[in-house]
Amino acid sequence: MNASPIQCPACQAWLLDGAFNQPEWSPCPACGVPLQMEVFPALFRSRSPGQSGETIMIEGESSCFYHPQKKAVRPCQGCGRFLCALCDCEFNGQHFCPACLEAGKAKGKIKNLENQRTLYDSIALSLAIYPLLIYYFTLVTAPMALFVAIRYWNAPRSLVRRTRIRYVAAIVLASMQIAGWGLLFVFLAGHRF
Amino acid sequence: MPDKEYQRLTRARSRSEFAVAFISRSSLWLGKDHLLYIETSGYTETYKRFYFRDIQAVLLVATKRRAIWNWVLGAPMTIFLMLLLGTLAGRSNSNTVAITIYAICASVFAVPLLINNILGRSCICHLRTAVQMEELSSLNRLRRARRVLNRIRPLIVGAQGELSPAEIPARLRAAVESPDVATPAPGVTASPSPTTNRPDAPPVIT
Numbered sequence: 001m002n003a004s005p006i007q008c009p010a011c012q013a014w015l016l017d018g019a020f021n022q023p024e025w026s027p028c029p030a031c032g033v034p035l036q037m038e039v040f041p042a043l044f045r046s047r048s049p050g051q052s053g054e055t056i057m058i059e060g061e062s063s064c065f066y067h068p069q070k071k072a073v074r075p076c077q078g079c080g081r082f083l084c085a086l087c088d089c090e091f092n093g094q095h096f097c098p099a100c101l102e103a104g105k106a107k108g109k110i111k112n113l114e115n116q117r118t119l120y121d122s123i124a125l126s127l128a129i130y131p132l133l134i135y136y137f138t139l140v141t142a143p144m145a146l147f148v149a150i151r152y153w154n155a156p157r158s159l160v161r162r163t164r165i166r167y168v169a170a171i172v173l174a175s176m177q178i179a180g181w182g183l184l185f186v187f188l189a190g191h192r193f
Numbered sequence: 194m195p196d197k198e199y200q201r202l203t204r205a206r207s208r209s210e211f212a213v214a215f216i217s218r219s220s221l222w223l224g225k226d227h228l229l230y231i232e233t234s235g236y237t238e239t240y241k242r243f244y245f246r247d248i249q250a251v252l253l254v255a256t257k258r259r260a261i262w263n264w265v266l267g268a269p270m271t272i273f274l275m276l277l278l279g280t281l282a283g284r285s286n287s288n289t290v291a292i293t294i295y296a297i298c299a300s301v302f303a304v305p306l307l308i309n310n311i312l313g314r315s316c317i318c319h320l321r322t323a324v325q326m327e328e329l330s331s332l333n334r335l336r337r338a339r340r341v342l343n344r345i346r347p348l349i350v351g352a353q354g355e356l357s358p359a360e361i362p363a364r365l366r367a368a369v370e371s372p373d374v375a376t377p378a379p380g381v382t383a384s385p386s387p388t389t390n391r392p393d394a395p396p397v398i399t
Contacts, residue, residue, distance in 0.1 A: 005368070009254055009319045009326065017365050021358040025255060034255040038342065041353040043249040044364040047323070112227075115240050123236050158238055160199045160222055160231065 006037065053084035066097070076100055117159065120152035121166035128173035142177035145170050199224050202341050203331040205233065219331045221341065226352070228320075228345065230329060241327065243320055245345070245352035250321040253338055258315035263306065270302035312336070 006015050013030030015037065025034040053070035056063055062072040064084035072082035078100030089096050092112060096104065104110035127145035131137035149170045157164070199222040207218050222229040228248075230241040277295035280288045318332035332338040356364070 005365075006250055006252070006321065007326075009252055009317065009328075017361050020361050021356070036253040036255075037250060038252075038346075039250040039356065039361065040248055040349050041356050041364075042247055042323070043321075044368045046368075112242060117238050117240075119233075119236050119238060126236075159229065159240060160201070160220075162197075 005043065006039070008033065008035065051085035053086040078104065111159075114159070117156060119158055120148055120155050121157055121164065121170070124149040124152070124170035124174075125166045128170040128177070132177075138177040139181055142174040142181070145174040146178070149174070199229055202228075202344065203337060205231075206331040206333065219329075221329060221331050223345065223348075230327070230331075243322060243327070245349045247322045248320060248349050248353075249323060251342060252319040252321065253335065253342075254317045254319070255335070256315045256317055258333070259309055259313075262309045266302045266306040266309065270299050270306060273299035273302065 007013065008015055008028040008031060010033045011028060011031035013028060015035070016029055019026035019035065020037050020039045022036070025036055027033065028035055053064065053067060053073075055069055056071050062082050064070040064072050064087055065081035066087050067084050070084035070086065073085050073088055074083060074095050075081065076083055076097040077094050078096045081097055083095070083097050087097055089098060089101050091101065091110070096110075101110070101113070105113040124145050127141045127148060131141040149167045153164070153167060202221040202223050205218040205220040207216075216235050217232060219230065219232045222231065224242070226245055228243040228245075230243065232239045232241075273295050277292060277299055280291050280295060312334045314335040315333060316335045316338055318329045318338045320327050320329055329338075332341055
């Protein structure tokens with residue numbers, strides 16, 4: 001058996017390849033913790049070296065927008081600018097320049113680059129529910145919940161939750177709280193005058 | 194009705210044992226060509242995508258968490274059950290309140306104890322790619338981890354091809370001979386090379 005490229009998650013010792021893809025547990029050779037390891041061909045895939053872009057040898061050849069001395073290999077699928085091998089960023093079979101990739105991430109245009117989202121629907125619902133525990137807070141939080149629900153109605157929601165049920169619940173609850181406060185003020189005003 | 198973009202593999206699980214104290218939760222979803230790992234704090238979601246073509250290994254580490262929780266929950270439950278039995282043996286009508294309290298206290302510990310055992314053996318699941326070793330905290334039970342692994346294995350094989358256990362030593366040797374081959378990863382440590390005399394390398398059995 002040989003030392004493999006994988007370390008034990010518990011003690012960081014190198015694991016032995018004989019324990020891979022076996023149906024039963026194998027103890028770590030160093031700490032003895034039972035492990036089950038399944039490896040896939042990607043573990044042995046050779047890594048292609050980074051490309052730096054070919055220098056233009058013939059006058060009149062298309063050049064990279066960012067590196068005029070380098071030969072263009074393909075256009076960016078976002079902005080159409082010519083890119084050299086260095087600037088060509090492949091992402092899910094599409095080719096972008098670094099600027100488009102960054103813009104796509106920032107604006108959420110390339111969905112698979114998004115790594116965080118704010119859940120405004122949960123914020124609105126929390127603003128409508130939790131303050132009910134100390135009900136006079138709802139005088140402030142109910143309009144806030146209503147504002148958040150309406151303002152962010154079209155904002156991207158969770159990648160995996162699709163409905164607007166939280167927004168609807170927040171709007172209904174907040175509206176009821178505002179109506180309740182309104183009725184209370186009307187009642188108090190009626191008694192005063 | 195269009196197909197859903199993601200299918201749920203695991204429900205949102207607390208990232209910590211102290212679920213009441215921390216609301217950070219994680220869940221695992223199956224996409225067309227990747228796994229989506231979501232960590233949520235309740236008001237934000239953080240996404241990590243593991244493409245099937247990039248997954249190098251899945252490691253399951255057996256833990257003693259279930260046994261520890263069995264002790265933590267079982268000891269007070271036993272105490273309350275003994276108190277309950279002792280009170281019942283007294284046969285006094287005035288002890289109804291005590292019996293009720295002991296029964297409630299025993300069941301408070303008995304229910305999570307039962308759930309802990311129904312869920313099965315505990316484990317930690319790690320997923321390795323060329324640049325990271327990620328703990329999938331929602332796969333903290335062996336049965337669930339195996340179920341998910343059985344579901345994603347054909348997809349990984351579809352993206353990368355099959356690898357039999359017999360092939361691994363040969364592939365590893367070939368990888369060692371080729372200097373370009375991938376291998377750095379966990380915690381981004383240096384690439385190990387079985388041919389070099391690393392001081393921390395395990396003994397080589399020939």
